[in-house]
Amino acid sequence: MNLLLLLIPIWLFSYTSFAAPMDVRPDSPLSSIGDPVLPTEKEPLSQTSSDMEAHSPGMPEVRIVHHQDLNKKILIALIVSSALLGGILLFLSCFWIYRLKNSKKSNAQSQESLDASKGLSLGPILGKFTALRTAGKKGSVDAIEYQLLVAATNSFQESNVLGEGGFGRVYKARFNDNFLAAVKRLRGQGQDTEREFENEVDWLSKILHQNIVSLLGYCIHGESRFLIYEMMHNGSLESQLHGPSHGLALTWHLRMKIALDVARGLEYLHERCSPPVIHRDIKSSNILLDSNFNAKLSDFGLAITGGTHNKSNIKLSGTLGYVAPEYLLDGKLTDKSDVYAFGVVLLELLMGKKPVEKMSPSQCHSIVTWAMPQLTDRSKLPNIVDPVIRSTMDVKHLYQVAAVAVLCVQPEPSYRPLITDVLHSFIPLVPVELGGSLRVADSVSPARS
Structure with a gap:
């Protein structure tokens, strides 16, 4: 409507400017009256009439x-x-389309800025992650902007700290x-921090398993390094137990x-990855629990490919x-260390x-030496079992689990079972x-727990 109101006066001005000559009539009687050139002497009437007769035939032709x-x-x-x-x-239409596009772009940028102030969405990143996981594909993880992490953690506020260890802090x-x-x-x-950071990103971008934590992305900001994982609502096994x-x-x-979940994760690393992977830092703080108490292995900063390793080609860590005694004393590292x-x-x-x-x-004192x-x-x-579970445990199953534990912590690596055998025993x-x-009538579900 505003465009039409603008065009009406322009059209009227153009029309009146070009239409003005149409009102000029040279043969109008008024033109002869206003003519300043008049005869000064009277001519005979007859001569005037004859002149009019002489010129009158040509006048219609001039008028036509x-x-x-x-x-x-x-x-x-x-x-x-x-x-x-x-x-x-045409000009106004093009100008209007141009303004419309700029307006949409400006609105989009304003919305992005608004999202940043509230905690930005990882829409494209999460969409890609979901697609890869749904399709069962392996692929590289995404780099995430530092500003996203600042907004999402409320500037790394203390109230958002989920845990802390030798590796650093974890924020919600x-x-x-x-x-x-x-x-x-x-x-x-x-160099050690950088190497562990790169190792973690490298391994978790390749590994896809239900009992291994998912890496959503990473961030490099100056000298700081960040890793973004799926949320595990029940924290670590260490925090649950201790x-x-x-x-x-x-x-x-x-x-x-x-x-059983931990055994499945290790079995995938030892038996199904090519080449095999030794985690090298299995512990309760690196076993994370989701909202249904599904356990997943985390922290692959020390993980290496399988094979026999010794002090000459690997740094002692754990x-x-x-830490297995042969690794601690002699630096020998195999899948039996896990x-x-x-x-x-x-x-x-x-x-x-x-x-x-x-x-x-x-x-x-060590729990192994004492137990x-x-x-x-x-x-x-039965007397050394955690009092929390004494009333609910099956004593027959307790003896089986204790036998597996004794085999796993044998000082001699060759006496320890393969993780595949452990998995099948659980x-x-x-x-x-x-x-x-196991089929039992009174079994407990994670949701009820």
Whole structure:
């Protein structure tokens, strides 16, 4: 409507400008009256009449020729005014389309800025991640802008800290109302931090398994390094067992399910990856639990490809209490080193104790050293079990689990079982609804727990 109001005066101005000559009539009687050139002397009437008669035949011809010229001018004026009007319309249309596009672009940028202030959405990144996971494809993870992490963690506020360890802090990140993630901010700088960061991104961009945590993205900001994982709502196994709840949420069947999930994750690394992968840092703090208590392995910063490794080609790393004796003493590292660490985690699940506990300010003892004599004594075994699960455990199954744990923590690597054998020994101990093959009427589901 505004465009039409603008065009009406332009068209009227064009029309009146070109139509003005049409009102000029040279043969009008008024033109002779206004003529300043008049005869000064009277001529005889007869002569005047004869002159009029002499010239009168030519006057109609002059008048006709003049009207043809006017018609041509009118036609030209109409054509020119129409062309001018069409040009103006075309220009205004193009200008209007240009303004419309700019307006849409400006609105989009304004919306992005608004999203940034509220906690930006990872729409494209999450869409790609979901598509890859749904299709079962492996692919590289995405780099995420630092500003996104700042907005999602509320500038890394203390209230958003989920946990802290030697690697750094983990923050809860809210990217929109429906999506949460965990952001690990690596502590320290230097070659070791950079190598572990690159190792984590490299391995988790290749590995796809239900019992291995998913990496959503990473961020490099100056000297800082960040890793963005799927959110695991029940935290780590360490926080569940040794935190404020002291394992109250973990029933016997749930603990067996967690052991089965960890065994499945390790079996995938040892037997199904090519080349095989040694995790090298299996411990309760690196076992994460989702909202249904599904366990997933995390922290692949120390992971390496399989084979026999020794001190000459690998740096000694790990966590005290979980490190296999042959690796600690001689630097020998194989897949059986992961099996030993799994055995220690299994003892934590059974007894609710930490892998290394202080007896006094100057003395510590290992859970393996302390538990080994009692694990093989059936009369003593029920007494060392975590009190939280004593009333719900199946004693027959307890003896089987204790036997597996004893084999896994054998000092000699060749005596330890393959993780595949461990996996198959746990399947009959876990209820069907929790991923095993055990059928019991009163089995507990994760949701109810």
